[in-house]
Amino acid sequence: MNKRLEKGLGVDYPVAQLLNQYFTVSTPKRVIDDSPGDDEGEIDHLGRDAAIEYLLMPERLKKVEHQLDFLGEKLKEVMVNLHEVTTGLSKLLNTKFSD
Secondary structure (H helix, E strand, O other): EEEEEOOEEEEEEEHHHOOOOOOOOOOOOEEEEEOHHHHHEEEEEHHHHHHHHHHHHHHHHHHHHHHHEEEHHHHHHHHHHHHHHHHHHHHHHHHHHHH
């Protein structure tokens, strides 16, 4: 990685090196282009906040994975409870119509 004081942070990225041969990708916070020299094959994070967001990405991904695992467990509980409710309703309806 190289740090630019005014422009933000440039991060070497093989995908950027491939993409910048064909087109430029630009957002208000980041750019991948065919800049010559040291910038070739980099994602340029345009500003301190964009660079911080990029560096925090692994931690955010871990948090999302944890949340998905938690939701998966809760969904299993809901499915078990729903099965119990439908089984109970089925027994109740069968009993009522048998009379």
